[in-house]
Amino acid sequence: MGRRQKQNKKIVFSDTEFEGSRDDIAENDKKSNENRRRDTKLTDNKNNVTKIQPKTYKTVQFDDKSTENDDEYMKESPDSDDELIRNDQRLSRGDLKKKAENLYEVRKSLPVFKVKDQIVPQLLDNPVTILIGETGSGKSTQIPQFLMDYVDKNIAVTQPRRVAAMNLAMRVSEEYGCHVGEEVGYSVRFNNVTSHKTQLKYITDGMLLRELMIDPLLSKYSTVIVDEAHERTILTDLLIGFLKGLLHERNKSSDKPDFKVIIMSATLDAEKFSKFYDNAPILFVEGKMYPVERYYLDKPSDDIIDSMVKSVVQVNQGEPTGDILCFLPGQEDIDKAVEIIKTIAPELPKEAPMLVPMPLYAALPPQEQIKIFSNVKKGNRKVIISTNIAETSVTVPGIKYVIDSGLRKVKVWRHQLGLSTLLTVPISKASATQRAGRAGRESSGKCFRLYRESDYFKLTDTTEPEILRSEIISPVLMLKRLGIDDILGWHWLEHPGQESLVSSLQQLYTLGALNNSGKITDLGEKMVVLPVAPHLASVLIKAQEYNVLDDVIDIVSCLSVDNLMLTPSSEKRDEINAMRNETCTLGSIYGDLIMLKELFDIFKSINDPSERKKWCKDVAVSYKGFKNVNRIKKQIEDYMRLIKVDENAELDEYEDFEEEGSKAKELKIDLILKSFLHGFISNTAIGMPDRSYRTVTNGNLISIHPSSLLFGKKKDAIMYIEFVYTMKGYARNVSAIKLEWLQEVAPQLQGGKVSSNQDL
DNA sequence: GAGCACTGC
Numbered sequence: 001m002g003r004r005q006k007q008n009k010k011i012v013f014s015d016t017e018f019e020g021s022r023d024d025i026a027e028n029d030k031k032s033n034e035n036r037r038r039d040t041k042l043t044d045n046k047n048n049v050t051k052i053q054p055k056t057y058k059t060v061q062f063d064d065k066s067t068e069n070d071d072e073y074m075k076e077s078p079d080s081d082d083e084l085i086r087n088d089q090r091l092s093r094g095d096l097k098k099k100a101e102n103l104y105e106v107r108k109s110l111p112v113f114k115v116k117d118q119i120v121p122q123l124l125d126n127p128v129t130i131l132i133g134e135t136g137s138g139k140s141t142q143i144p145q146f147l148m149d150y151v152d153k154n155i156a157v158t159q160p161r162r163v164a165a166m167n168l169a170m171r172v173s174e175e176y177g178c179h180v181g182e183e184v185g186y187s188v189r190f191n192n193v194t195s196h197k198t199q200l201k202y203i204t205d206g207m208l209l210r211e212l213m214i215d216p217l218l219s220k221y222s223t224v225i226v227d228e229a230h231e232r233t234i235l236t237d238l239l240i241g242f243l244k245g246l247l248h249e250r251n252k253s254s255d256k257p258d259f260k261v262i263i264m265s266a267t268l269d270a271e272k273f274s275k276f277y278d279n280a281p282i283l284f285v286e287g288k289m290y291p292v293e294r295y296y297l298d299k300p301s302d303d304i305i306d307s308m309v310k311s312v313v314q315v316n317q318g319e320p321t322g323d324i325l326c327f328l329p330g331q332e333d334i335d336k337a338v339e340i341i342k343t344i345a346p347e348l349p350k351e352a353p354m355l356v357p358m359p360l361y362a363a364l365p366p367q368e369q370i371k372i373f374s375n376v377k378k379g380n381r382k383v384i385i386s387t388n389i390a391e392t393s394v395t396v397p398g399i400k401y402v403i404d405s406g407l408r409k410v411k412v413w414r415h416q417l418g419l420s421t422l423l424t425v426p427i428s429k430a431s432a433t434q435r436a437g438r439a440g441r442e443s444s445g446k447c448f449r450l451y452r453e454s455d456y457f458k459l460t461d462t463t464e465p466e467i468l469r470s471e472i473i474s475p476v477l478m479l480k481r482l483g484i485d486d487i488l489g490w491h492w493l494e495h496p497g498q499e500s501l502v503s504s505l506q507q508l509y510t511l512g513a514l515n516n517s518g519k520i521t522d523l524g525e526k527m528v529v530l531p532v533a534p535h536l537a538s539v540l541i542k543a544q545e546y547n548v549l550d551d552v553i554d555i556v557s558c559l560s561v562d563n564l565m566l567t568p569s570s571e572k573r574d575e576i577n578a579m580r581n582e583t584c585t586l587g588s589i590y591g592d593l594i595m596l597k598e599l600f601d602i603f604k605s606i607n608d609p610s611e612r613k614k615w616c617k618d619v620a621v622s623y624k625g626f627k628n629v630n631r632i633k634k635q636i637e638d639y640m641r642l643i644k645v646d647e648n649a650e651l652d653e654y655e656d657f658e659e660e661g662s663k664a665k666e667l668k669i670d671l672i673l674k675s676f677l678h679g680f681i682s683n684t685a686i687g688m689p690d691r692s693y694r695t696v697t698n699g700n701l702i703s704i705h706p707s708s709l710l711f712g713k714k715k716d717a718i719m720y721i722e723f724v725y726t727m728k729g730y731a732r733n734v735s736a737i738k739l740e741w742l743q744e745v746a747p748q749l750q751g752g753k754v755s756s757n758q759d760l
Numbered sequence: 761g762a763g764c765a766c767t768g769c
Contacts, residue, residue: 160767189769206768235768330765362766387765409765422764466767474769531769560769567763635769691761706762726763 091179100177107175110138112285119283120146127247127257128280130273131264134287135437139264140227141172144200148176148183151260153222154198158205160233161393162188169193169202176200189531190631205235209478212242213528216482217250223260229273230265230430231392232465237493238475242482244277244491268430268462276493290440292402296453304405305333307450309340311403312383315448317352322400322445323382325390327435329407329424334359334385341383353381360386360394363563366624372396391434395441402439402447404432406455413471415503418682418697419723420471428463432456465494472496473534476504477513480520481528511538511679526643531635532560539679540640546671549640551597555672557633558596559721559733564625567707576620580709583619590669591710591718591735593676600629673735674745677719681746684719685731686739693718693731696742705730717742 091099107113112133123129123143133139144157159165169186176184185194186202194201203211205226212218224243229236243261250259263273263280270282301307308326315324328334341357348355356376360369373396376382384396388408408427413420427435432449439445449456467475476487484490487501508514511534513524520528527537536556543552558564568576580595581588583602587595599619603626606612616623677684685693685702691714693702702723704711708731710718717739720731 162768204768210769231767233767332763363764389766391766393766411765424765562767563764573762632769703761707764712761724764730763732764 093177096174096179097177100175103175107138107142110142111136111288112138112142115285116142116146119143119285120150122281122283123147123260123262124150126281127251127259128261128263128277130270130277130280130282131262132267132270132282132284133264134267134285134289136288137285139285140168141175143262143264144225145172145176147223148199151222152258154220155200155223155225156208156218156221157200157202157225157227158208158236158239159202160205160228160231160236162204163393164228165202165204166191172200172202190635205233205239209235209239209242212239213478213481216246218246218259222258223262225262225264227264228266229263230267230269230462232269232463232467232494234467234470234472234475237465237467238478240273240276240493241491245482247277266430272493276491289437290442290444292436292440292445292447294436294447294449296449296456297451300452300455301450304328304407304450305337305340308337308385308403308405309344311448311450312341312355312357313344313348315401315403315446316355316381316383317349319401319446321353321381323384323396323398324401324403325396325399325438326383326385326403326405327390327407328385328387328405329409330387331359331361331363334361334387337385341385353379355383356380357383357385360384360390360396362387362389363567365566365622369394390438391431396438398442399438400443400445402436402445404435404447404449406432406449406451406459410469412469414725415471415500417700417725419725419729421725426451426455426459428460429456430462432459467492467494467496471504472500473504473507476501477508477520477524477528477534480508480514480518480524485518507682508534510682511535513538529643530639531632532556535679536560537679539676540636542678543672543675544640546675548668548671548675551668551672552675553633553636553640554600554629555593555596555676557629557636558600559593560632561622561625561628564596564622564629565707566620566622568620572620579619584709586665586669587709589736590673592708592733593673593721593735594669595709597672600626604630670738673719673737674741676721676735677737677741677745680719680721681742683721683723683731684717684737684742686717687715695723700729702729702731704734705732707732708734710734710736 112119119131123131123146131139131143133143140157144155147155157168159168165186165188169180169184173180173182173184178184180186181193181195182197184200184202185192185198187194187207188204189207208218208224218224224239226236226239226243229240240263247257247259247261251257261277263277265273270284274280274282297307305328308328312324312326326337328337338357338359341355345355345357354377358372360372372382372384372394382398384390384399386394386396390396404427406427407424408431409422409424411420411422436447436449439447479487479490487505488498505514505518508524509518511523511527513521513527513534515521523538523541526541527534530537530540532540536559540549540552540556543549584595584598587598599621602615603612603621606615613623616626682697684696686696687693693704694700695702702720704713704718705724713736715736717737718731719735719737721733722731724730724732
């Protein structure tokens with residue numbers, strides 16, 4: 001390449017060597033932006049690329065909360081995210097106005113505020129605008145407020161994460177001078193804080209899609225702003241696609257367009273969005289980041305944990321105060337690294353700060369996660385060792401050094417095989433920049449990359465959009481709900497590929513969501529409403545027929561909560577397994593679905609919160625998780641009433657297993673499992689004489705996952721909710737089923753594959 | 761016979 005000039009600088013610590021380059025991130029990103037802009041002009045003259053720069057640009061230390069939208073996660077010790085929301089309801093209108101006036105001074109210093117007069121006319125003149133706002137530009141908080149003065153009807157600003165939507169609404173309502181839920185509000189799952197007054201609504205993209213399913217014209221809104229579009233989640237991609245059709249629909253009748261779309265994104269992907277929306281203009285606003293120096297290894301690492309630990313020690317001895325953030329791909333690596341640092345920390349030279357390692361990953365219990373926000377003793381140095389969660393979802397304050405393995409874990413869906421694989425893969429350049437940027441939020445910092453600079457140049461520019469490597473049954477059902485017949489020819493922002501789409505259509509047909517001509521059925525309309533995957537939605541509807549809906553709702557709710565079952569440490573493993581088998585007498589025979597039901601019943605039966613917590617600890621389940629199960633259960637019950645599958649079937653009075661005779665209990669369990677079998681008929685396997693299992697669909701070898709209560713038990717046939725491939729094929733959330741049920745539930749299964757005569 | 765990254769409804 002030779003594009004960049006280097007002043008080499010070496011830091012040496014045993015066999016970990018960094019080759020330094022003095023470029024900082026801001027500088028380098030600026031260069032690559034310039035390259036991109038040049039490319040745009042070269043390749044597409046019609047693209048109107050406007051670079052807007054603040055007239056008077058000076059360095060200002062921004063209030064963290066005012067400039068970014070992904071922060072403030074888990075600062076207290078909440079049972080649920082919603083308890084994070086500060087309560088400002090007691091302030092008078094006058095006090096609110098005063099507060100807003102004070103905040104106005106801060107707002108004025110934001111880069112995007114300084115170019116307000118240049119941006120706003122552009123946004124007003126075009127039905128679609130692509131706004132590239134770098135980190136710290138203030139785009140998420142300011143742009144929507146600018147527009148409030150000009151547009152009729154409501155503005156929706158979408159966010160990929162709930163916490164971001166809630167915090168942005170909090171902040172912007174303060175700036176605006178109102179209570180949350182008045183002129184400025186938010187809408188996320190379980191929480192709709194809006195009123196008839198609300199003009200500006202921060203909303204998760206999932207919630208807006210849900211609104212779109214109910215009102216396909218989004219007639220309440222004049223403007224939809226899609227924020228963080230560069231993250232390319234499935235839901236954002238879908239939304240961007242739907243909005244394209246909607247622009248056409250809403251603006252075709254009148255000369256004056258009444259519907260506006262703004263795509264806000266970090267640096268990359270601008271051209272793609274612009275082309276997708278018929279060469280929409282691109283605006284560019286610089287952000288505010290402190291410089292981050294980057295260093296590379298001069299030979300590749302052969303043991304990433306070892307290199308990570310050595311680098312931590314090296315930074316600790318060679319660099320002034322400031323905490324360290326390390327990126328490793330997964331929990332196992334992180335736990336190992338933490339252990340090693342804990343062990344060696346007391347042995348290190350006393351001149352350097354004492355290292356205090358802390359793990360950070362989503363499966364970590366909340367009380368452990370919160371520790372990363374605590375202060376360590378003077379003279380100590382925090383070392384946070386994290387997964388990708390610290391790249392976007394959690395912002396750790398006080399970070400001055402980032403050490404990046406350059407790896408992440410990614411779940412890849414193989415639709416041909418109907419299984420998912422968890423792979424460790426190199427990150428993208430965009431991701432590497434984002435990780436490094438975590439060191440430059442409060443002051444200048446340093447980033448040490450545990451790979452060579454030549455390896456960096458080999459990385460892909462951006463992370464592959466999620467839609468290309470995921471199961472897309474639910475998106476396809478949404479398209480069908482909106483009456484889109486030609487799924488293969490739809491204007492996908494990223495076309496998922498024919499195979500993936502055809503397989504989704506076939507599965508939806510098998511579930512009864514589509515008819516022979518590929519149109520959505522009544523059942524499909526009901527499934528799209530339920531806040532669970534289509535497979536589970538069909539299970540719920542079948543359960544109502546079998547009159548076991550309450551039990552199945554409980555189980556489905558448990559399945560909807562991540563990290564409900566905690567994985568005990570290796571020393572405690574046998575003890576916990578024995579305890580779970582003892583506690584769940586039925587689960588130990590029938591499997592994990594019934595175990596979940598038993599555990600949830602016990603959880604509900606304990607009234608005293610501290611006793612509940614103790615019980616959760618004993619059987620290694622998440623307390624917070626079960627509280628979420630309760631909320632999801634209530635939501636599903638509401639939706640089931642809404643869609644009224646069977647007028648005659650009513651939600652039963654709650655009865656738990658203990659109150660029933662053993663015969664009745666057995667029958668009920670059969671019906672519960674049969675309900676699930678209707679949704680998961682292709683996730684079944686037959687027990688072989690050698691204790692292995694072979695899938696019904698294609699005879700592949702499959703093993704029961706060690707986390708299952710049925711692990712090591714011999715059954716005639718099993719049904720599983722998920723099929724993952726790690727060291728080998730594993731079935732997760734396994735239940736024992738009777739062989740004859742397969743015939744009963746799916747006679748067409750005979751002789752192998754589920755057939756489909758659907759005309760595609 | 762041995763282990764799952766991150767979100768969203």
